[in-house]
Amino acid sequence: MxxxxxxxxxxxxxxxxxxxxxxxxxxxxxxxxxxxxxxxxxxxxxxxxxxxxxxxxxxxxxxxxxxxxxxxxxxxxxxxxxxxxxxxxxxxxxxxxxxxxxxxxxxxxxxxxxxxxxxxxxxxxxxxxxxxxxxxWSYNLGYNTKAYAGPNGAPKSWADLFDLKRFPGKRTLGDNVVATLEVALLADGVAPERLYPLDVDRALKKLDTIKAQTIFWSTNSQSQQLFVDGEVNLGLILNGRAYDASKKGAPIAISWDQSIQSVxxxxxxxxxxxxxxxxx
Known part of the structure; x- marks a missing residue:
């Protein structure tokens, strides 16, 4: 949905x-x-x-x-x-x-x-x-602006979330299948218009590639706090939560590329x- x-x-x-x-x-x-x-x-x-x-x-x-x-x-x-x-x-x-x-x-x-x-x-x-x-509102790729100020630039796409070499560090995703499976498939090259029905096995296989470096959040507040506390460098976050974290001084920005909209x-x-x- x-x-x-x-x-x-x-x-x-x-x-x-x-x-x-x-x-x-x-x-x-x-x-x-x-x-x-x-x-x-x-x-x-x-x-x-x-x-x-x-x-x-x-x-x-x-x-x-x-x-x-x-x-x-x-x-x-x-x-x-x-x-x-x-x-x-x-x-x-x-x-x-x-x-x-x-x-x-x-x-x-x-x-x-x-x-x-x-x-x-x-x-x-x-x-x-x-x-x-x-x-x-939307699910966005959030990232720590201080962590990615080097020559590789900032992460922009969901594929960047899965690129451990160019963008090292802990990342975060929701522990709910909603959005997390879509993110994995988009990162794996599935075109947006071909997302549904979701290929769950393919998505889980893709998630396995970063599982060891991922902290899974259960609530929106947790996702925000992970960035505020510096526990993660990039990952899935709601745009409003990223905005609030930024207002409170966290070095966070979001990419609007491939943002996933919801209501x-x-x-x-x-x-x-x-x-x-x-x-x-």
């Missing part, structure tokens, strides 16, 4: 103003109705969730009288367990497009009621039966009783 990006995204791009408020407004948007109600919002943590809090949650709370509590980081296994257990703790969650399409057939999300949620300002391709697109969606976990509670 990720796409090869043919253009530069200078930052994580919000798809339209008020998206979070729109989805949160799945609940009746009258202050008298929601006063005293607690809404739990789950996302990915860090500077990204801080921004969501300011853009989505605080305006919603001010407009409705509800109290919005932050939680996370978002975790697929936890999300599934909560819903399947019948008592989800989260009311609205920020999830990836991959989980949206994997979880929808399994009945993990409440349908979006278009009679309540105003989607008129949102590009229709980002409106799903069970979610509202909230951000476009996050805001969803309501199935079975969360707050909508009924809010109406009362």
């Amino acid at each position: 990720i796409t090869q990006s043919g253009y530069r995204l200078s930052r994580r791009a919000i798809l339209g103003g008020g998206l979070g408020t729109a989805l949160l407004s799945r609940f009746p948007a009258r202050a008298a109705t929601l006063k005293g109600t607690t809404v739990t919002f789950a996302s990915w943590g860090g500077a990204y969730q801080d921004a969501e809090k300011v853009c989505y949650c605080e305006p919603f709370a001010a407009a409705t009288g509800a109290r919005v509590v932050q939680d996370g980081p978002m975790n697929v296994a936890k999300f599934r367990a909560m819903v399947e257990g019948g008592v989800p703790d989260w009311d609205v969650a920020d999830i990836t497009i991959d989980f949206l399409y994997a979880g929808a057939p399994d009945g993990l999300f409440e349908p979006i009621d278009r009679s309540i949620v105003d989607t008129s300002r949102i590009d229709p391709k980002f409106v799903h039966e069970f979610g509202i697109g909230c951000i476009v 996050d969606y805001l969803v309501v976990p199935r079975g969360r009783p707050i909508a009924a509670a809010a109406r009362n």
Whole structure:
């Protein structure tokens, strides 16, 4: 569900103003109705969730009288367990497009009621039966600018990530197959238009060539911290995380060549009783 990006995204791009408020407004948007109600919002943590809090949650709370509590980081296994257990703790969650399409057939999300949620300002391709697109972002090749200031220049492509001679040092990749398999295949010469269906065996074989020099991260925050702490010289990182690391003083830059674009969606976990509670 990720796409090869043919253009530069200078930052994580919000798809339209008020998206979070729109989805949160799945609940009746009258202050008298929601006063005293607690809404739990789950996302990915860090500077990204801080921004969501300011853009989505605080305006919603001010407009409705509800109290919005932050939680996370978002975790697929936890999300599934909560819903399947019948008592989800989260009311609205920020999830990836991959989980949206994997979880929808399994009945993990409440349908979006278009009679309540105003989607008129949102590009229709980002409106799903069970979610509202909230951000476009990308997986990029990040690198330490101090480590690669020599004659070889900076790494630009995924093939450079696998070139241990020209670009020595520890590297990093996600421990999830999403993006990591695409990166390996692009590095191995597969054309973007021929990526799917993924040749998993070929991708794993390619990953084996740098496995000993790779630290695999589990969360986006971990990927950022690996660069901040100088534990890795190059690797897979989200563009927003690289930007935040740079703002905090880390010697990091990213290549936009072969960046892999994706989208996050805001969803309501199935079975969360707050909508009924809010109406009362």
